Amino acid sequence: METTITHLEMDCIHDHLNKTMTCSWLDGRVRIVVYWEADTLGVIRDGNVVETRDLEGLSLDEFVRLEDECQAAADKLADFEEPAYAHV
Numbered sequence: 415m416e417t418t419i420t421h422l423e424m425d426c427i428h429d430h431l432n433k434t435m436t437c438s439w440l441d442g443r444v445r446i447v448v449y450w451e452a453d454t455l456g457v458i459r460d461g462n463v464v465e466t467r468d469l470e471g472l473s474l475d476e477f478v479r480l481e482d483e484c485q486a487a488a489d490k491l492a493d494f495e496e497p498a499y500a501h502v
Contacts, residue, residue, distance in 0.1 A: 424485065437481060439488035446484055457484065459491075 426437045433450040448455045448469070455472075457465040457480070467480075 424481070437484070439484060440491060443491060444484050444488040446480060459487065 424437055424439055426435065428435050435448040435450070436445055438445040443460055445458045446455055447458060450469075453469040455467050455469060456463050457467075
């Protein structure tokens with residue numbers, strides 16, 4: 415069995431009108447949504463909020479680690495999107 419390693423791209427959209435930033439993978443299946451006015455962020459997977467955090471005190475390193483965790487989660491989900499027969 416051959417193993418194929420793929421790298422998923424992250425989209426990042428800044429919505430200045432609504433004061434949000436959305437980082438997303440897999441066409442939005444995995445997202446980090448930052449709500450600047452509320453000083454919070456949410457991690458969303460398949461439409462369900464799986465985690466919320468306060469922005470106050472959140473370091474850039476912690477945010478990058480969170481992005482890495484979301485990337486890893488998206489990578490795992492992507493493995494199951496490819497048809498099983500594609501590896502035959």
